[in-house]
Amino acid sequence: MTTGARIVLVLLLISVFAGAVTGSQIYYRLSYIWGFLLLGSWLWSKFMLRGVNLVRIPRSTRAQVGQVFEERFELHNPGRLPRLWLAVRDAGTLPGSKGSRLFPFIEGRRGRTYIARSRLLQRGVYSLGPTTLEGGDPFGLFPVERTMSASESLLVYPMLFEVQDFPNPSGIMPGGEALRRRTQQVTPNASGVRDYYPGDPLNRIHWVSTARRGRLISKEFELDPQAEVWIFLDASQTGQAAIPFTHNLDEAEDLWKKKAQINLPPTTEEYGVSIAASIGRYFLRLGRAVGFVSAGQSLSLLPADRGGRQLSKMLEALALLRAQGNLPIRGLVEAEAQNLARGSTVVVITHSVEEDVALMADQINRRGLRPILVLLDAASFNGPSGSDRLEAMLNFLKVPTRLVHRGDDLGQALSVRR
Numbered sequence: 001m002t003t004g005a006r007i008v009l010v011l012l013l014i015s016v017f018a019g020a021v022t023g024s025q026i027y028y029r030l031s032y033i034w035g036f037l038l039l040g041s042w043l044w045s046k047f048m049l050r051g052v053n054l055v056r057i058p059r060s061t062r063a064q065v066g067q068v069f070e071e072r073f074e075l076h077n078p079g080r081l082p083r084l085w086l087a088v089r090d091a092g093t094l095p096g097s098k099g100s101r102l103f104p105f106i107e108g109r110r111g112r113t114y115i116a117r118s119r120l121l122q123r124g125v126y127s128l129g130p131t132t133l134e135g136g137d138p139f140g141l142f143p144v145e146r147t148m149s150a151s152e153s154l155l156v157y158p159m160l161f162e163v164q165d166f167p168n169p170s171g172i173m174p175g176g177e178a179l180r181r182r183t184q185q186v187t188p189n190a191s192g193v194r195d196y197y198p199g200d201p202l203n204r205i206h207w208v209s210t211a212r213r214g215r216l217i218s219k220e221f222e223l224d225p226q227a228e229v230w231i232f233l234d235a236s237q238t239g240q241a242a243i244p245f246t247h248n249l250d251e252a253e254d255l256w257k258k259k260a261q262i263n264l265p266p267t268t269e270e271y272g273v274s275i276a277a278s279i280g281r282y283f284l285r286l287g288r289a290v291g292f293v294s295a296g297q298s299l300s301l302l303p304a305d306r307g308g309r310q311l312s313k314m315l316e317a318l319a320l321l322r323a324q325g326n327l328p329i330r331g332l333v334e335a336e337a338q339n340l341a342r343g344s345t346v347v348v349i350t351h352s353v354e355e356d357v358a359l360m361a362d363q364i365n366r367r368g369l370r371p372i373l374v375l376l377d378a379a380s381f382n383g384p385s386g387s388d389r390l391e392a393m394l395n396f397l398k399v400p401t402r403l404v405h406r407g408d409d410l411g412q413a414l415s416v417r418r
Helices: 003-022 025-046 176-180 207-213 268-285 308-320 329-337 356-366 387-396 410-415
Strands: 053-058 062-064 068-077 086-090 101-103 110-119 124-127 131-135 144-148 153-157 190-195 217-222 229-233 290-295 299-305 345-350 370-376 401-404
Touching (some): 101 110, 124 308, 207 217, 299 308, 329 356, 356 387, 387 401
Parallel strands (some): 229 290
Antiparallel strands (some): 086 101, 131 144
16 A cells, blocks of 8 residues: 555544544545545556556567667557556666656557667677556556566677688698598588488488488588687686776667667676677688687587578577686687597687696697687786787797787787787
């Protein structure tokens, strides 16, 4: 019961008591007024939200940092009686959501439709709801509300940068008969079809040939003659650095700009995620098979593959990644490097300044792999210094490197030869 309802109830009791003591008709008439007001307001509020529907329709459930997210709200009053006022309150987790609205009057069997737009400023997954529908009587004595749980979520991909030139070492190309060597593994290269063998998994079945021939037909694969690219992102929480930061809301709220200037949060975690996504897209555009490995809150391993579908998988994994791992980058790379084919390119993105990084690069080089190191200058993020010394050690080992500082344009920083 609200404060206003308590006041009316107190006035009702005072009027009844005064009428019983004095016997004056005016107090009885006031008692009728307060009583009808309480009863009428309570009945009005009870039926205020009955039958009212609210639907949220997002334009897309996948978006990228910097884009404008659009969501349509449809509010409908199916009854004959009008609603004097209705309020929609968006309690979702999306930062800067503009879904809350207040409608002063909705006619019977009518509705309202509006579009909420907001600039996406941070990667992650956000629930589109819960949504609360509020109403009440004209005097505000008995407000009512109904909460609808979230039915969908929005996945925000990390920010991508255009990489023009990045080290692309040649692998060990198996020539001659090695190009026609069959393999039982599923690789990006399908060489032909054959009859189905008992035990073949469903992802090997070629459904078009199966429908044409009337029997199960399986695909055959051959070893990839071009070296794969594996991206290792250091997501260990040790050594991560960050600077307090707030977004430029004036720039972000100007929704008419298709490409607003959204800066990356000055953290080694966000810089590493965007670098991994940008490099992955660069190699996929070159037609290379790209795999991804990281050990954040959990181990994330994507087998090497080509095409836009692989990029979507990488962006989804990076959108959910948090630098909360306990496994150092050297342990992660050495554990997975033994499973990589000779000649594969290994791109390591790390914020570490330890000499173990140089030893790791030398060891994977001895395995016949092609290491490339992207170093995040932790000192520019208020972290430990030593990235310049580590870069000099890697240059001595003739390992291609890229050194990224806070505030750098990642597209240019990754394209500059060092």
